Amino acid sequence: MNRDDPRLTYNHPYKPYDIQVQLMDAIYDTIQNKYKVGLFESPTGTGKTLSIICSSMTWLRNYKKTQDHSTMGSNSSNDNDPNQTSDSDEEPDWVKEAHIKNIRSRTSGLAIDYERHLEELSQTPHAGHTVELGQRTHKRKKRATNDDDFLPDDYNSDTDSNSVETKNAKLQQEINQIMKRVDGSDGKTPGFVNTCPVTIFFSSRTHSQLSQFAHQLSITSFESSLGEIAERIKFMPLSSRKQLCIHPKVSSLSSVSAVNDACVELQQKSDKRCEFMPRVNNPESDQLVQRFADYSFAVIKDIEELHELGADLKVCPYYASRRNIENSEIIALPYQMLLQQATRKSLGLSIKDSIVIIDEAHNLLDVISSINSVSITRKELSSVIASLKLYYNKFTKRLNSGNRIHLMKLIKLCSLVETYIKNCEIQNKCVPGSDVLIDELFQGSTGDLLNIHRIEKYLDKSKIAYKIQTYIEQSREESDEKQASSPLLFKVTAFLKSLVNPSKEGRFFWDKINDDTEIKYLLLDPSEMFRDVVESARCVLLCGGTMEPVEDYYRYLFPYVPGEKIKKFTCGHIVPQENIEVLTVSSRKTTVFDFSYHKRNDPSMLRELALSLQDICERVPNGIIVFAPSYKYLNQLISTWRKDGNLAKISTLKQVFLESSDSTSIESILRDYGAAARGSGAILFSVVGGKMSEGVNFSDELARAVIMLGLPYPNAFSGELIAKRKFIEETTLSKGGTQAMAKKNSREYYENICMRAVNQSVGRSIRHANDYSVIVLFDTRYNSSHIQSKLSGWMRSSIRPERESFDMTLERIADFFAAKTLTKR
Numbered sequence: 020m021n022r023d024d025p026r027l028t029y030n031h032p033y034k035p036y037d038i039q040v041q042l043m044d045a046i047y048d049t050i051q052n053k054y055k056v057g058l059f060e061s062p063t064g065t066g067k068t069l070s071i072i073c074s075s076m077t078w079l080r081n082y083k084k085t086q087d088h089s090t091m092g093s094n095s096s097n098d099n100d101p102n103q104t105s106d107s108d109e110e111p112d113w114v115k116e117a118h119i120k121n122i123r124s125r126t127s128g129l130a131i132d133y134e135r136h137l138e139e140l141s142q143t144p145h146a147g148h149t150v151e152l153g154q155r156t157h158k159r160k161k162r163a164t165n166d167d168d169f170l171p172d173d174y175n176s177d178t179d180s181n182s183v184e185t186k187n188a189k190l191q192q193e194i195n196q197i198m199k200r201v202d203g204s205d206g207k208t209p210g211f212v213n214t215c216p217v218t219i220f221f222s223s224r225t226h227s228q229l230s231q232f233a234h235q236l237s238i239t240s241f242e243s244s245l246g247e248i249a250e251r252i253k254f255m256p257l258s259s260r261k262q263l264c265i266h267p268k269v270s271s272l273s274s275v276s277a278v279n280d281a282c283v284e285l286q287q288k289s290d291k292r293c294e295f296m297p298r299v300n301n302p303e304s305d306q307l308v309q310r311f312a313d314y315s316f317a318v319i320k321d322i323e324e325l326h327e328l329g330a331d332l333k334v335c336p337y338y339a340s341r342r343n344i345e346n347s348e349i350i351a352l353p354y355q356m357l358l359q360q361a362t363r364k365s366l367g368l369s370i371k372d373s374i375v376i377i378d379e380a381h382n383l384l385d386v387i388s389s390i391n392s393v394s395i396t397r398k399e400l401s402s403v404i405a406s407l408k409l410y411y412n413k414f415t416k417r418l419n420s421g422n423r424i425h426l427m428k429l430i431k432l433c434s435l436v437e438t439y440i441k442n443c444e445i446q447n448k449c450v451p452g453s454d455v456l457i458d459e460l461f462q463g464s465t466g467d468l469l470n471i472h473r474i475e476k477y478l479d480k481s482k483i484a485y486k487i488q489t490y491i492e493q494s495r496e497e498s499d500e501k502q503a504s505s506p507l508l509f510k511v512t513a514f515l516k517s518l519v520n521p522s523k524e525g526r527f528f529w530d531k532i533n534d535d536t537e538i539k540y541l542l543l544d545p546s547e548m549f550r551d552v553v554e555s556a557r558c559v560l561l562c563g564g565t566m567e568p569v570e571d572y573y574r575y576l577f578p579y580v581p582g583e584k585i586k587k588f589t590c591g592h593i594v595p596q597e598n599i600e601v602l603t604v605s606s607r608k609t610t611v612f613d614f615s616y617h618k619r620n621d622p623s624m625l626r627e628l629a630l631s632l633q634d635i636c637e638r639v640p641n642g643i644i645v646f647a648p649s650y651k652y653l654n655q656l657i658s659t660w661r662k663d664g665n666l667a668k669i670s671t672l673k674q675v676f677l678e679s680s681d682s683t684s685i686e687s688i689l690r691d692y693g694a695a696a697r698g699s700g701a702i703l704f705s706v707v708g709g710k711m712s713e714g715v716n717f718s719d720e721l722a723r724a725v726i727m728l729g730l731p732y733p734n735a736f737s738g739e740l741i742a743k744r745k746f747i748e749e750t751t752l753s754k755g756g757t758q759a760m761a762k763k764n765s766r767e768y769y770e771n772i773c774m775r776a777v778n779q780s781v782g783r784s785i786r787h788a789n790d791y792s793v794i795v796l797f798d799t800r801y802n803s804s805h806i807q808s809k810l811s812g813w814m815r816s817s818i819r820p821e822r823e824s825f826d827m828t829l830e831r832i833a834d835f836f837a838a839k840t841l842t843k844r
Contacts, residue, residue, distance in 0.1 A: 050558055080242050217557065265329050274509060384575060397441065406487060410491070439460045543746040594785050598792075633672060656704075657704065676695070733773070
C-alpha cells in the first residue's frame with residue numbers, strides 16, 4: 020500500500036508514523052461502520068490530536084461527497100410537506116433527473132460563491148483590526164459602581180405580572196429570535212448553505228487544550244466536497260460568557276456565574292442595555308453578526324482570537340458565534356457545554372447523528388460526576404448567612420416586599436441547614452460516607468419555609484446572588500479584606516437546587532474537609548447522564564493518552580451499549596522499544612519496598628529509599644522526576660531526609676526541587692528546574708494527581724528518569740469514595756450478584772483509580788520519537804501480574820518478566836544511558 024498518497028494517510032500534513040496511520044484507520048472505521056462508542060488510547064507524544072483531526076475530517080468530506088446526490092434528491096419543494104400530493108411520480112425519469120440536477124447546481128453554486136467570498140476575506144483584515152492576533156484591543160477593566168447597581172428589580176412571585184419573570188420571558192424570546200436569524204445577510208454577502216447534516220464535536224477539559232486543537236486544525240487541509248474549488252474547514256470554538264464577553268464591566272467579574280447573571284441583567288435594562296448584544300429586526304446588527312460569522316470561517320480562530328474579532332467588530336462573540344453553529348463542520352467546546360443537556364439546549368446545539376470526540380477522556384467518569392455534584396460546608400454557610408444579613412440590613416428600605424420576604428426566607432433556610440449540621444456534629448452523625456437524611460433536615464420547620472421551590476425560583480429569576488456577591492466583593496475591596504476563593508452564594512444556590520431536584524442516580528452524604536463538616540451531593544451513576552450523548556450521536560469517540568484500565572468505562576459509563584457496538588484500540592508508543600526501560604524495584608538488600616498505608620513510614624525503608632535515589636542520581640543524566648502518592652507523604656519524606664542528612668546527600672548529586680500545593684508557584688519551579696536539569700542536573704519531587712502529573716509535559720532532559728513511589732491509592736476514608744464504593748456494591752447485588760462479586764467490583768474500581776493515576780503521571784515523560792527515558796516503579800506490588808495488567812500497554816511490553824536485584828537494576832540503568840551516549844557519537 021502506497022502510504023505517500025494523501026488519501027491513504029488521511030491528508031495528514033506530515034508523513035505519519037505507522038502507529039498514527041493505525042490510529043487513523045481505527046477512528047475512520049469506527050465512524051464509517053457506525054460503532055456506537057470507540058475507546059482509543061494513544062500515548063502522550065504520539066500526535067494523537069492530528070490523527071483525530073485528519074481521520075474524522077477525511078471521513079466527513081468523503082461523506083459530504085457521497086451525500087450530495089441523495090440529499091439533493093430529497094430536498095425537493097414537496098419535501099417539507101410529506102402529506103402533499105404530487106404528479107412527480109408520473110413524470111419521466113429524465114424530467115426528475117433534470118430537476119434534481121438543477122437544485123444541486125444551484126445549491127453547489129451558492130456554496131462555491133461562499134468559498135470565494137471567504138477567500139477574499141482571508142486576504143483582508145477585518146475592520147478595526149490593528150494589532151497582531153492574540154493581542155487584545157479591548158482591555159478588561161473595572162468600572163466604578165454605586166449602590167443602585169446592587170439593587171434587584173422588584174419581585175412579586177405570587178402574581179402573573181411579576182416584572183422580573185416578564186422581563187426574563189421577553190428577553191429569552193428576543194434572544195431566540197436573534198438566534199433564529201442565522202440566514203440573515205446584508206444582501207451582498209452570499210449566505211452559506213450547509214450541505215452536510217453531520218457535525219464533529221471536539222471536547223476537551225481545559226481552555227488551553229481547545230486552543231491547541233484549533234492551532235493543530237489550522238495546519239491541515241482536506242479534499243473539497245465541492246469538486247472545483249478549495250473548501251475551507253468550517254470551524255467554530257464555543258466557550259462561556261466568561262471567556263468571550265467584551266463588555267468592560269461584566270467581563271471583569273470574578274466568576275462564571277456572576278458573568279452569566281450580569282449579562283442577563285444588562286440585557287433586561289432598556290436604559291443600560293449591552294451595546295454589543297445583537298438586535299432583533301435590525302439590519303445593521305444583522306450585518307455585523309454576518310460579518311463576524313464570515314470572518315470566523317475565513318481563517319481558523321481559537322477562543323482568544325474570536326474574542327478579539329468580536330471586540331474589533333463591536334459585536335458580542337458569545338451570541339454572534341451561534342450564527343455559525345448549524346454551518347460548522349467542527350465545533351470545539353469544553354466538557355461542561357457538551358455533557359449538560361440543558362446547556363446544549365440553551366445554545367441551540369444538536370448532537371443528533373453527530374460525531375462526538377472527547378479528548379483526555381481518562382477522567383470522564385469523574386468529570387460527569389463533578390459537574391452534576393455540589394457541596395456546602397458549615398463554615399461556608401456561616402459566611403453566606405453573614406453576607407446575606409449585611410446586604411439585607413444595608414438595602415432593606417430600598418427593597419420591595421417581595422425581595423425582602425424572599426431574602427428573609429433564604430437567610431432562615433441557610434440558618435436551618437447550618438443548625439442541622441451543628442446538631443449532627445454534636446450527635447456524632449457526620450461520619451464520612453454515611454447518608455445525610457434530608458427529611459431530618461426540615462423536621463419542625465414551617466410549611467412556608469419548606470417551599471424551597473419558591474426560594475430556588477427566586478434565586479434563579481431575580482439574579483439576586485450576583486447582586487449580593489458583587490456588593491460583598493466591593494465591600495471587601497474597600498476594606499482591604501481578603502476575598503473568598505470562590506463565590507459562596509452561587510455555591511449555596513447550586514446546593515439548594517440539588518435539594519429541590521435531586522437525581523435518583525445521586526446521593527447526599529457527609530464528609531470532612533480539614534476541621535470542617537460538609538454535606539455533599541454526588542452523582543454516583545454517570546451512565547444515565549451520558550446516555551443522552553451516546554444515544555443521540557452517530558458515534559462517540561473517547562480518546563486519551565492513558566485510558567487503561569478500561570473496565571470502568573464498560574461498567575459505569577455505557578453499560579447499556581452492546582459489546583459488538585464498541586470498538587477498542589490501543590496503539591504502541593511512537594518511541595522505539597530501545598528508548599524505554601521500565602524497571603520494578605521490590606527491595607534493596609534485605610529491605611522490602613512496600614508503600615501500603617500501614618508500612619510506608621517504616622524508618623529502615625525510608626532510609627534505603629534515600630540511598631536508592633542517590634544511586635540512581637549517580638547514573639542518570641539531567642533531570643529526574645519522582646512521584647509521591649500525596650503531598651502529605653512527600654512532606655514527610657523530605658522532613659525525614661532533612662533530619663537524617665539524606666536530602667543533603669541527594670542535593671550534592673542533583674539540585675533538589677519540590678512541587679508545592681500552592682499552584683501559583685508552579686511556573687517558577689518548572690522554569691528553575693528546567694534550567695538546572697539541562698545544566699548540571701536536577702531532581703523534582705512531585706505528587707500524583709498534582710499540577711505536575713496532570714498538565715505538565717516533561718520531555719528530553721527534563722525527565723531522563725521517572726520514579727514512582729508506591730501505588731497512589733486515593734484516600735479510602737474520604738466520604739466520596741466510601742459513598743461511591745457502597746453504591747457499586749449495592750448495584751452489583753441489585754443485579755443478582757453475590758456479596759463476593761460486589762466486594763470485587765468495589766475493589767476493582769478503587770484499584771483502577773490508582774492505576775489510571777500511575778499511567779497518567781508516567782505518561783508525561785516521553786514526548787517524541789527521539790526521546791528516551793528510564794521508568795522505575797518502587798513497590799513490591801508492581802511485580803504482581805494483576806497490577807501490571809492495568810499499566811498502559813507500552814509500559815507492560817517493556818517490563819522484564821523476571822525479578823531482579825537492585826544491583827542489577829542499577830546496572831541496567833547505567834547500560835541504558837551508556838548506549839545512548841554511544842548513539843549520540
